[in-house]
Amino acid sequence: GMYKIWFARNYRTYVANTLLLDNALATMGAGLPSAMMAAMLYPERRVLAVCGDGGFMMNSQEMETAVRLKLNLVVLILEDSAYGMIRWKQAVDSFPDFGLTFGNPDFVKYAESYGAKGSRVESPDSLIPTLEQAFKGGGVHLVVVPIDYTENTRVLVDELREKSQTLEMESAMSEQINEQAEKMREMAQTTLDKAKDAVSKYMAESQKLREKADSGIRATYSTAKEMNDKAVAFAEANVAAGFELAQRLLHAKDPQEMSAIYQNHLKEQMEKMNEQFRELGSAMSRPPAVDLNK
Structure with a gap:
């Protein structure tokens, strides 16, 4: 019955197999016979049978057996004068309350x-x-408790539905955050790859300039040295910008801020790199300075 759900959720046990429930088939009428067997196996322990009134009446004649066997047993009957669980389920599914x-x-x-x-x-x-008092008195003692199941709908339907919706929302948000984090990792990797590519290009240009300087005149060497210095400076600036981006991403409050930081970084870096290439191109196109006094 309904009491089984409440006991399963709220009754605290401290030793294994001290709370026995008909959980799989939800057998009605099994509470009293099961408790009688427990009392026979463990006469030194307190044994309490918790039964709904409908289930108890299916095997209530076993009270005679319990008395005849002189068992120490307390039977707690939760009385709502109905088949409570079936009634509750039908009400939840909008079926009429009948029979x-x-x-x-x-x-x-x-x-x-x-x-x-x-x-x-x-x-x-x-x-x-x-x-x-029933346990201390010994023998078979039946205790009747009138029960009000009106809380079932609030606790087992409304609150459970609300909790389920909350968990679904939290799960969806967690997935979204994970997706955003993965995108941020991809962005960070892209930034590093671009920084490495920029450094490689600058180093390649620097090597070309060195080769040109070795085969040219002193004035040309001066121009190559200038370009080499620029290339190294640009490479260092781009690497520093990459590290600065990583630091800013680490301190971002949420994925939205991370995305904004990354987009701004890309825009700024593209502008800087275009300017750097223009400067290098301008330096390469200038004619070498010739010392006319030599």
Whole structure:
């Protein structure tokens, strides 16, 4: 019944196999016979059978067996005068409430008719004292608790749906963040690759200038040295810009800021590199300075 869900979620156990649930097939009427077997196997332990009223009445005649075997057993009946779980599920699915309520006997007198003891809990505060008294008294003791299942829809439907939606949103956001992070890594790798490519180009130009200087006159060597110095300076500036970008990306607050930083960096670097190539081209096109005094 419905009580099984609440016990499974909220009842804290400290030793394995001390809370037994009919969880797979949700067998009705199994609570009392299962508890009787536990009491027979472990007579030194406290054994409590928790039953819905509908399930209990399916095998309630076993109270006679429990009394006859002189078992120490407390039977807790949660009384809502209905097949609560089926009724709740049908209500959730908008089916009509039909054929799921019934009348119960006076459970206290019913227990006494088998030679057992019976008690009825009238308030939440009296539940624990009543159970303690039942355990201390020994024998078979039936405790009836009227139950209100109106919280089921709020806790098991509304709150569960809200929690599920929250988890779905968090999962979607996590995937989006991971995608953005992967894009940022790709951008960073692209930046490094471009920086390496720029350095390689500058070094290649520098090597050409050295070769030209070695085969030319002193004035030409002066021009080549100037271009070589420019190339090295440009390469160092581009590498420094790459490291600066990495630092700024590390301190970005979110993927959106990372993307903006990267886009601005690309724009600035393209402008700088175009200017650098123009300067190199201008230096290469200038005629070598010749010392007329020599």
